[in-house]
Amino acid sequence: MELYKFLPKTNCKKCGKPTCMAFALDLLQGKVKVDDCTPLLELKYKKDYDKLKELLGADEGKEKELRIDVDTDLCDGCGICVTVCPVNARYCPPTLSGKAPDYPPEKHQLFQIKGGKCELLAIKYCRRIEAQGRERECRVCETYCPRDAVKIDYV
Amino acid sequence: MDMIVNTIRMIAYDQVREYSFGDNNSLKEKLGIGFINPEDFKKLNLKSSLNLRLTNNFGSVVIKPKEDKDVPIGTIIIPVSIWANQITGIENDELVYKNIRVSIEVTSDSVLGLKDILNSINE
Amino acid sequence: MSSKRVTCSGCALLCDDIIVKSDGLYIDEVLGACLKGKERFDQVTAKNRIINPQIKKNGELEKVPFNEALNEAVNIIKNSSRPLLYGFSTVSCEAQLKGIELAKVINGFMDSNSVICQGRVLNKSKETGITLTTITEIINKADLLILWGANAAESIPRLLNKALFSRGKFRMTGREIKTLIVIDPVKTASFGVMGVRDIALQIETGKDIDLIRVLKEECCKADSIQDNGVAGIDKDDLKRLLLHLTGAENGVIFIGQGLLRPQTREDVIKELLELVQLINVKQQKGRISVLMLGGHYNMAGFDHVALSTFGKNHSLQFSNNCLIETSETIVSKIEKEDFDCSIIVGTDPVSHFPSILSKKLMKQPLILIDNKQSATSYVADVIFPSAITGIECGGLAYRIDHVPIELKKIINPPTNVDNDEKILNKIINALRGV
Numbered sequence: 001m002e003l004y005k006f007l008p009k010t011n012c013k014k015c016g017k018p019t020c021m022a023f024a025l026d027l028l029q030g031k032v033k034v035d036d037c038t039p040l041l042e043l044k045y046k047k048d049y050d051k052l053k054e055l056l057g058a059d060e061g062k063e064k065e066l067r068i069d070v071d072t073d074l075c076d077g078c079g080i081c082v083t084v085c086p087v088n089a090r091y092c093p094p095t096l097s098g099k100a101p102d103y104p105p106e107k108h109q110l111f112q113i114k115g116g117k118c119e120l121l122a123i124k125y126c127r128r129i130e131a132q133g134r135e136r137e138c139r140v141c142e143t144y145c146p147r148d149a150v151k152i153d154y155v
Numbered sequence: 156m157d158m159i160v161n162t163i164r165m166i167a168y169d170q171v172r173e174y175s176f177g178d179n180n181s182l183k184e185k186l187g188i189g190f191i192n193p194e195d196f197k198k199l200n201l202k203s204s205l206n207l208r209l210t211n212n213f214g215s216v217v218i219k220p221k222e223d224k225d226v227p228i229g230t231i232i233i234p235v236s237i238w239a240n241q242i243t244g245i246e247n248d249e250l251v252y253k254n255i256r257v258s259i260e261v262t263s264d265s266v267l268g269l270k271d272i273l274n275s276i277n278e
Numbered sequence: 279m280s281s282k283r284v285t286c287s288g289c290a291l292l293c294d295d296i297i298v299k300s301d302g303l304y305i306d307e308v309l310g311a312c313l314k315g316k317e318r319f320d321q322v323t324a325k326n327r328i329i330n331p332q333i334k335k336n337g338e339l340e341k342v343p344f345n346e347a348l349n350e351a352v353n354i355i356k357n358s359s360r361p362l363l364y365g366f367s368t369v370s371c372e373a374q375l376k377g378i379e380l381a382k383v384i385n386g387f388m389d390s391n392s393v394i395c396q397g398r399v400l401n402k403s404k405e406t407g408i409t410l411t412t413i414t415e416i417i418n419k420a421d422l423l424i425l426w427g428a429n430a431a432e433s434i435p436r437l438l439n440k441a442l443f444s445r446g447k448f449r450m451t452g453r454e455i456k457t458l459i460v461i462d463p464v465k466t467a468s469f470g471v472m473g474v475r476d477i478a479l480q481i482e483t484g485k486d487i488d489l490i491r492v493l494k495e496e497c498c499k500a501d502s503i504q505d506n507g508v509a510g511i512d513k514d515d516l517k518r519l520l521l522h523l524t525g526a527e528n529g530v531i532f533i534g535q536g537l538l539r540p541q542t543r544e545d546v547i548k549e550l551l552e553l554v555q556l557i558n559v560k561q562q563k564g565r566i567s568v569l570m571l572g573g574h575y576n577m578a579g580f581d582h583v584a585l586s587t588f589g590k591n592h593s594l595q596f597s598n599n600c601l602i603e604t605s606e607t608i609v610s611k612i613e614k615e616d617f618d619c620s621i622i623v624g625t626d627p628v629s630h631f632p633s634i635l636s637k638k639l640m641k642q643p644l645i646l647i648d649n650k651q652s653a654t655s656y657v658a659d660v661i662f663p664s665a666i667t668g669i670e671c672g673g674l675a676y677r678i679d680h681v682p683i684e685l686k687k688i689i690n691p692p693t694n695v696d697n698d699e700k701i702l703n704k705i706i707n708a709l710r711g712v
Contacts, residue, residue, distance in 0.1 A: 076166050077312035078435040080471075083443045084453070097417055098436075098444035099295040100310025103281050114309055116316030144443070144453070146431050146470035159483065161464060164432050170629060172317055174651050175324040214633055225465040232464065236629065237653055243632040248610055250394055250632065253539045254483050273628075273656060276637050 003027055003055065006048040008039050018133070025136055027052075028154060030062045064154040066128055068141070070118050074149040077116040081141040081150060085110055087125055111141070118149070128152070156199075160189075160209065160231050160242065160255045168234040179268050186236040187266040190223040199261055206264060209257040213244035217264050231257075237272060279306065285685055287575045287668030288315035290678040291413075291434050300688060305669075312435040321666055322689070326651040329692050332661040339661070344694065351660045352708045354643045355384055358619040364608060367391040367574040368624035370673020370685065373698040374576075374583045377623060380706050382596050387617070389608040390580040391625055393592040396572040396678075397581050398538060399547055400591065406551040409558060411530060411567035412679045418446035422522055422529035424459045426550075427486065427536025428571050431467040434678075437571075438471055441530075457522060461486075462536065477518060485509035486537060490549045496520055497556050523557055527564040534571050569679060574625075575668075578676040612638050619643045623698065624664075626652040647701055664698045665691035673697075 004024040015036050017023045026032045034040065034056065040049045082088055083098050091108040092101040105112055108125045112118075123129070127138040141150045173182045189207065201207075201220055208217050209231075216238055226232055233239040243252050267275070279301050285294045288311070297309040298319075308319050321327065331347035332339045355361060363386050366374050374390075381388040390397075399408070416423075423441060430437045445452040458476040460468055463483045472478055481489060488509045497520075507513050523529065531554065537546055551568065558565050572578065584591040588601055595604040611617055612635045619642055628636045629652060646658040649666050665671045670691035676682050691697070696704075 076431075076435050077316065078431070079310070079312065079439045080443055083439055089445070094295065096445045098440035100293075100297060103297045103299075103309055112309065113311070114307065116308070116311060116313040144471065146438070146467055148470070161483070163429060163464065163466070166313060166432050166435070169317075171650070171652075174653070175317075175321060175326055227464070230464070240629065240631065240636070241633045244634055245609060245613060245632060248607060249539075250609065251539065253536065269653065269656070273653065276628075276633050277640060 190232040214241040216241035286315040288318035361386040362617040362620040363388040365623035365625040367577040376702040388594040422526035428534025482510040529566040576675045628653040671697040
């Protein structure tokens with residue numbers, strides 16, 4: 001996380017968030033502004049403050065949404081994203097041993113392989129939206145895809 | 156100049172798919188190709204309109220070169236197809252598909268279609 | 279519209295968890311299958327599919343009724359004295375048995391695709407012994423996977439999904455507890471799943487035998503590896519490889535085409551199997567197994583059918599209704615032009631063989647039994663179209679780990695198109711004059 005590098009990393013909780021990492025995630029999504037971190041306004045953090053303002057630019061404070069893109073030209077239907085997703089593993093038992101989930105899909109299921117290519121069903125149950133703490137940094141589908149076809153982005 | 160040829164299987168360049176769903180043009184464009192390192196591309200002064208002719212004691216074939224930075228220097232990677240099998244052969248009663256030595260030259264001949272290749276085998 | 283679980287026959291893994299939505303006449307949707315499996319289901323409605331029997335007249339192929347094609351094929355076989363049969367790796371086990379019966383009737387020489395692929399490992403294992411394993415054991419127990427000369431991401435896409443990322447009964451944390459080692463001279467797509475604890479070894483081409491010999495020496499005596507490594511691999515990576523091999527609880531080595539095709543006279547497969555036996559004897563609590571990656575879905579089936587009938591799975595030469603000894607192989611037979619007609623079942627030799635062999639194959643009359651268009655179908659003299667096994671007809675097939683799986687019928691084949699077993703039966707009956 002590039003934004004986390006320039007924060008004080010003291011977890012002082014003056015902004016109302018439990019850790020500096022949670023503040024960095026909310027900053028990326030546009031839910032808070034850089035000025036909400038009061039220790040950053042002191043003189044010793046002036047360089048980090050300027051760098052954060054420069055990185056965010058005009059996007060500061062704008063509400064951004066999570067978007068997961070699957071490039072269908074690169075995907076070969078191997079099904080690794082279905083097996084590693086922690087939401088799929090909790091609600092669809094066949095995916096634990098690498099099998100295809102049942103049909104019709106359960107309402108929490110995120111990915112399914114249709115016609116030889118990966119397809120995203122519903123994004124609102126993804127860990128990056130629902131969970132708290134360290135589970136919000138989940139990036140397993142992007143890390144483990146062997147063809148680099150899954151991309152996580154905020155727009 | 157000499158280089159080494161390796162024939163490998165690729166999902167994106169599959170001959171069964173082109174025979175069943177494609178036509179003669181798509182066969183030639185998808186399978187008559189070879190991947191080489193960008194540095195070799197520069198050393199041979201290749202352009203997008205030129206092709207490569209590979210020759211050895213088993214036969215000769217013309218392919219279209221493409222760039223790929225994961226290929227080691229001095230190697231050409233060709234997908235498994237009837238074009239690749241013009242330069243594979245037999246040695247000591249064994250089939251030879253990997254690690255084949257060829258000599259290359261830049262040419263402006265075009266890649267042959269399926270009917271022409273079958274006719275050239277028959278001669 | 280109903281949905282049910284079927285078995286896919288796209289490659290040798292035979293996944294049995296595919297969901298198909300169909301109304302009995304057409305297939306609407308396929309869920310859970312990779313790209314290779316989806317294309318196998320698409321062959322039913324392929325643009326270039328052959329549905330009518332064809333004969334070559336005046337250099338061009340013409341559509342004819344079935345009986346006319348049958349008469350032409352029987353004439354070709356009766357006018358020949360040394361027929362050749364090849365293929366049999368994309369048909370069911372029942373059709374393979376019929377093929378053996380046909381070879382006995384016409385005194386032919388029979389061989390299958392596995393003689394240049396999987397069957398070689400089984401033949402070498404008669405001298406050294408082999409340790410096999412099954413896919414369910416790999417899911418539940420394996421903690422070390424080695425891909426040696428094999429490109430699993432391109433030939434069997436779902437293998438890494440099932441073997442590496444699944445959470446089995448004894449390996450519930452999945453990917454974090456398993457180690458992957460890839461040994462390959464070319465950086466292929468299988469390198470894309472590497473994690474922090476995995477090892478990628480880019481070995482020099484053709485030098486696998488040196489690596490195997492060094493590992494065999496080090497297994498027996500204390501560590502004294504040379505400083506400059508071997509075959510392009512440095513000393514630290516070699517030590518880590520040896521530690522993983524001798525310390526794993528349950529390891530699997532996947533062998534691919536890259537290890538079967540050296541240009542030297544040494545026997546790489548035999549030395550690798552000896553290394554595996556040496557490690558298994560020295561280890562106290564674990565073991566290493568070997569699995570060969572094959573392409574077509576019933577390549578292992580022909581090995582089982584031939585081994586259980588004759589005790590031999592390659593170079594089957596028949597004379598007077600019994601098997602005779604011969605030292606010829608399919609490659610030497612075609613190169614010396616020691617045949618005068620060929621029957622090809624379910625494969626495409628004009629595209630797969632080197633051009634020196636396909637030139638000699640095209641000089642003699644060729645009879646083809648297949649369900650799709652290919653380069654061989656452009657040069658054949660008689661073509662019989664057949665139904666697709668696993669979708670339009672059923673049968674028995676063997677997986678890459680030698681487990682038998684029953685394939686079922688989902689929809690009906692096109693009108694007047696039989697399956698391979700019935701076509702071979704009609705040829706046998708016509709030859710006997712029945």
